Amino acid sequence: MITNIISWVCIAVILFTTTSLLIDSKDKQRSLFIFAIQYLAAFWLTLLHWPLGMASVKLVAGWMALTILGATFRNLPPQVTSAKNMRSQPFVVFIIFLLVITAAPTIENSIPGLGLPVIIGSLLLIGIGFLQLSFTSEIDRILFALLSLLSGFETLYAAIEGSVLVAGLLSLITLGIALTGAYLLTILNPQEEETA
Amino acid sequence: MNAPLLWIFTPIIAGGLLAFVNNNRISTNISGLTAALLALIAFFIPIDKALLLGAFSFKLSSSMQLFGRNFIITSNDAHFLTILYGITALWIFGSAVVGKARRLSSLGLSFIALLVASIAVEPFLYAALTIEIAVLIAIPMLASTNNPPGRGTIRFVIFQTLAMPFILFSGWLLAGVEASPSDLALTSQAMLMLSLGLAFLLAIFPLYSWMPLLAEETSPYIFGFILWALPTVTTIFVLGFLDRYSWLRNSTQFTEILYISGILMVVTGGLWAAFQSNLARIMAYASIVETGLSLLAIGLIPNQSTNIVFMLIIPRALSIATWSFSLSMLKEKYGDLTHSSMQGSARNFPLASAGVILANFSAAGLPLLAGFPPRLALWEGLAQSSLFSTFWLGLGLFGLMISAIRTLAIMVITEEGIPWKWRESLNQLILLGLSIILLFFMGIFPQAIFYPLLSALPGMFIHLGQ
Incomplete structure (x- = not known):
C-alpha cells in the first residue's frame, strides 16, 4: 500500500519536474537540481522491478551525468546558458498527460505486470522528452530532453528486461550523452577554453 | 585468449x-x-x-x-x-x-x-546499445573547435539515440511474436517498432536530413569514415534480424517496407544529389543512395539477394574512401567545397579532382568502375520482379550521374592559359593513384574481389544467402 502511494507521489514529482524544466530552464543550476529529483522519482519506479543494487546504478549514473553538465554550465558564459522560456507549453504538457493517462490502461492490458505507475511515469518522461526535442535547437535543452527520454525508457525497459549488462550499457549511454553534450557545449565556446 | x-x-x-x-x-x-x-x-x-x-x-x-x-x-x-x-x-x-x-x-x-x-x-538486439555508444564516441571525431557542431551533428546524435529504444522494444516484442505467431496485433506492433528503429538507425527516408548537413559541417575524411562504417555494420544488423526471425523473413509487409524505403532513398538521394552545389553534400546523398541500394537488395528476395548486399560492401568502402580523401585535400586548399570555389580545381589538383569525379561515377554505376557490377546484379534482380522499380533505380542513378558530370564540368572550367600542375604531395599522389587503380580493377575484374567475398560472408548467417 505504502509502496503504491509512494509510486503515485513519484508520478506527481515527475509531472511537476518535467513541466518546470520545460517552462523555465534559464537557471541551469536550478534545472539540474530539479532533474536530480526527477532521477530520484525514476529510481523509485525502477526499484519496483529491479533489485536495489541495479536500480542504484541508474540513479548514480543519472546524478553523475548531471554533475558533468553542472560543471560544464558553471564554466560557460551567460549568453550560452541563457535559454528562452517556454511559458506557453503547460497546455501541451497537459495534453501529453491526458494522452498518457488514456493510453496507460491499454498498455497495462497488453503487457501485464508492468504496473500503472511505471507506465505513466515512463511515458510522461518519454513524451515530454520528445516534446522538448521538437521545440528546441539549443544543445543544453536537447541534452535535458535526451536524458529525460532515456530515463523514461530505462524505467519502462527495466520492467521487461533485468540484464546487468543492459543496465551497465544504459548507464554508460547516460554518461556518454552528458559527456558528449559537455564536449559540444565547450567547443562552442572556445574563448572560455583558452582562458581556462 | x-x-x-x-x-x-x-x-x-x-x-x-x-x-x-x-x-x-x-x-x-x-x-x-x-x-x-x-x-x-x-x-x-x-x-x-x-x-x-x-x-x-x-x-x-x-x-x-x-x-x-x-x-x-x-x-x-x-x-x-x-x-x-x-x-x-x-x-x-x-x-x-x-x-x-x-x-x-x-x-x-x-x-x-x-x-x-x-x-x-x-542477444543480438543489444547491438543497439553498442551502436549508440559508438555514435557517442564518434562525436569528438566529427566536431572540434575548427569544425563546430551544427544542426547536422545534433540531429545525428538525436536520431541515432532515438533508434536504440525502438530497437530494444521491438526485440522484446519480436520474442513475443515468436511465442505466439498468430497474435496479429503484437506482430504489427513489433513491426512498427522495428521499422521506426531501423529508420532512425539506417537514416531511412525522410530521416536522413542529418547526413548532408553533417557533410558540410565536418571534415569530409572523418565524415567518410562514419558514412562507410556505420551503414555497413547496421546493414549486417538488419540482415541479422531477418536471419533470426523466420516470420520476418517471410513477411511480405516487412520486405515491402524495406523495398519501398530503398526505392525512396535511391530516387530522392540521386535526384537531390543532381541539384547540389556542394561536393560534400553530393557525397552524403550518394551514401544515402548506397544505403537505399542495400535495402532494395534485402527487400528484393531476402533469402537469395543478400549476395548483392555483400557485393556492395567493398565498392562502397572504396568509393567513399577515395571520395572523402580527395575532398579532404581540396577542402584543405580551397576552404570550402562549393562549386564556386572548386572552379578549375582540376588544373591544380588533377588527381584529387579525378578521385572525386571517379568515385562519383562509381557510385552512379558507370561501367568499368567498382560500383558497376553490384548495381548491374541488382538491376537484373529488380528487372525480374518489377520493371517499374527498375525505372526508379535508373532515375536515382541518373541523378548521381548528373551530379558527377556537373562536378566534372565545374572542376575543368577555368580561364585560358592556366597550366596544369600537380600540387598533391607524393604520399597523396601514391594513395590517390592506388585507390583510383583499385576502382578500375574492381570494375574490370569483379570476380577477383567478389568471388572470395561471396563464398565467405554468407557464413555469418544461418539462413540468409545459403
Whole structure:
C-alpha cells in the first residue's frame, strides 16, 4: 500500500519536474537540481522491478551525468546558458498527460505486470522528452530532453528486461550523452577554453 | 585468449590509451598497425581450433561472458572482421596523409571495435546499445573547435539515440511474436517498432536530413569514415534480424517496407544529389543512395539477394574512401567545397579532382568502375520482379550521374592559359593513384574481389544467402 502511494507521489514529482524544466530552464543550476529529483522519482519506479543494487546504478549514473553538465554550465558564459522560456507549453504538457493517462490502461492490458505507475511515469518522461526535442535547437535543452527520454525508457525497459549488462550499457549511454553534450557545449565556446 | 577480447576489448583499450599520446605520427602508426594486425589475425588465425606453435598449444576461443551475457565471434565472422579492420587500417594510415590523424587514430579504433561488439553481442538486439555508444564516441571525431557542431551533428546524435529504444522494444516484442505467431496485433506492433528503429538507425527516408548537413559541417575524411562504417555494420544488423526471425523473413509487409524505403532513398538521394552545389553534400546523398541500394537488395528476395548486399560492401568502402580523401585535400586548399570555389580545381589538383569525379561515377554505376557490377546484379534482380522499380533505380542513378558530370564540368572550367600542375604531395599522389587503380580493377575484374567475398560472408548467417 505504502509502496503504491509512494509510486503515485513519484508520478506527481515527475509531472511537476518535467513541466518546470520545460517552462523555465534559464537557471541551469536550478534545472539540474530539479532533474536530480526527477532521477530520484525514476529510481523509485525502477526499484519496483529491479533489485536495489541495479536500480542504484541508474540513479548514480543519472546524478553523475548531471554533475558533468553542472560543471560544464558553471564554466560557460551567460549568453550560452541563457535559454528562452517556454511559458506557453503547460497546455501541451497537459495534453501529453491526458494522452498518457488514456493510453496507460491499454498498455497495462497488453503487457501485464508492468504496473500503472511505471507506465505513466515512463511515458510522461518519454513524451515530454520528445516534446522538448521538437521545440528546441539549443544543445543544453536537447541534452535535458535526451536524458529525460532515456530515463523514461530505462524505467519502462527495466520492467521487461533485468540484464546487468543492459543496465551497465544504459548507464554508460547516460554518461556518454552528458559527456558528449559537455564536449559540444565547450567547443562552442572556445574563448572560455583558452582562458581556462 | 578469446576472440571478443582480441577484436573488441583490445582495440577499445588501445584507442583509449592512444587518446593520451600527443605525437600524431606515433599515435597513427600504432593505431593503424593495431587495426592491420587485427585484420591479419582474423584472416590467418582460426577461431576455436587448436594451433601448435612449437611446444605450445594455442586456441582462440569464440565466446566471452560479460555480466551474464555472451560476446561471440566465430570463424564465420572472421572474413567480415578482416574487411572491417583492414579498411580501418587503410583509413587510419590515410588520415596521416590528409592531416586528420589526431582523432581518427584513437577514437576511430574504439568506434570500429564497438561496431564489432554490435555484431558479436548475444542477444543480438543489444547491438543497439553498442551502436549508440559508438555514435557517442564518434562525436569528438566529427566536431572540434575548427569544425563546430551544427544542426547536422545534433540531429545525428538525436536520431541515432532515438533508434536504440525502438530497437530494444521491438526485440522484446519480436520474442513475443515468436511465442505466439498468430497474435496479429503484437506482430504489427513489433513491426512498427522495428521499422521506426531501423529508420532512425539506417537514416531511412525522410530521416536522413542529418547526413548532408553533417557533410558540410565536418571534415569530409572523418565524415567518410562514419558514412562507410556505420551503414555497413547496421546493414549486417538488419540482415541479422531477418536471419533470426523466420516470420520476418517471410513477411511480405516487412520486405515491402524495406523495398519501398530503398526505392525512396535511391530516387530522392540521386535526384537531390543532381541539384547540389556542394561536393560534400553530393557525397552524403550518394551514401544515402548506397544505403537505399542495400535495402532494395534485402527487400528484393531476402533469402537469395543478400549476395548483392555483400557485393556492395567493398565498392562502397572504396568509393567513399577515395571520395572523402580527395575532398579532404581540396577542402584543405580551397576552404570550402562549393562549386564556386572548386572552379578549375582540376588544373591544380588533377588527381584529387579525378578521385572525386571517379568515385562519383562509381557510385552512379558507370561501367568499368567498382560500383558497376553490384548495381548491374541488382538491376537484373529488380528487372525480374518489377520493371517499374527498375525505372526508379535508373532515375536515382541518373541523378548521381548528373551530379558527377556537373562536378566534372565545374572542376575543368577555368580561364585560358592556366597550366596544369600537380600540387598533391607524393604520399597523396601514391594513395590517390592506388585507390583510383583499385576502382578500375574492381570494375574490370569483379570476380577477383567478389568471388572470395561471396563464398565467405554468407557464413555469418544461418539462413540468409545459403
